[in-house]
Amino acid sequence: MQATATPFVTPVPAVPGPLALLATGMDATLSHSARTVAEHLAASLTDTDALLASLPPGALAGSPDRYTRHLVYADPYERFSVMLLIWRPGQHSPVHGHRAWCAYRVLRGTLAERHYRWNPENRTATQVGAATREAGDTFSVPAGLQHIHALGNDSHDIAVSLHIYGVDRDNIATGVNLLVDTIVS
Numbered sequence: 001m002q003a004t005a006t007p008f009v010t011p012v013p014a015v016p017g018p019l020a021l022l023a024t025g026m027d028a029t030l031s032h033s034a035r036t037v038a039e040h041l042a043a044s045l046t047d048t049d050a051l052l053a054s055l056p057p058g059a060l061a062g063s064p065d066r067y068t069r070h071l072v073y074a075d076p077y078e079r080f081s082v083m084l085l086i087w088r089p090g091q092h093s094p095v096h097g098h099r100a101w102c103a104y105r106v107l108r109g110t111l112a113e114r115h116y117r118w119n120p121e122n123r124t125a126t127q128v129g130a131a132t133r134e135a136g137d138t139f140s141v142p143a144g145l146q147h148i149h150a151l152g153n154d155s156h157d158i159a160v161s162l163h164i165y166g167v168d169r170d171n172i173a174t175g176v177n178l179l180v181d182t183i184v185s
């Protein structure tokens with residue numbers, strides 16, 4: 001699915017000499033941090049059936065309009081929020097980077113993930129890969145345009161995934177996805 005996007009990033013200025021080493025190492029450091037959250041998610045969520053049963057009646061059926069999101073936990077210190085996403089067949093997210101880190105795990109069904117490379121010259125993203133995510137698979141996505149992706153359900157059955165976002169509940173709607181334009185090849 002192609003996203004409708006608005007400009008959001010200015011060219012990155014040159015890093016002052018004394019901060020160059022610090023700045024250039026931040027991507028790897030933040031990526032490592034997001035992976036650590038995903039490892040924790042993989043190890044700590046043991047009773048997914050009970051979690052899914054906590055949803056409102058009928059929620060697991062999803063919506064015919066678009067994939068649905070349910071806030072199931074909000075950190076009281078506003079550091080992260082946990083969402084369950086219900087994907088009917090054919091429903092996809094827009095292509096996006098993240099304003100905040102994310103870790104996700106497929107709880108039911110199968111999701112398709114597409115990966116994109118950001119081109120700052122023309123300010124668009126081009127697909128460079130794709131992968132199938134099965135129930136139990138857990139991944140992390142650091143914040144920023146170096147990690148652009150889209151998730152969706154290309155199968156014939158409903159899929160459910162759990163997402164942890166490094167954003168407080170009040171900013172879930174606008175503080176997660178960083179929508180980008182894509183080049184359709």
Ligand SMILES: [Fe+2]
Nearest residue numbers: 098102141149
């Ligand atoms: Fe995402």
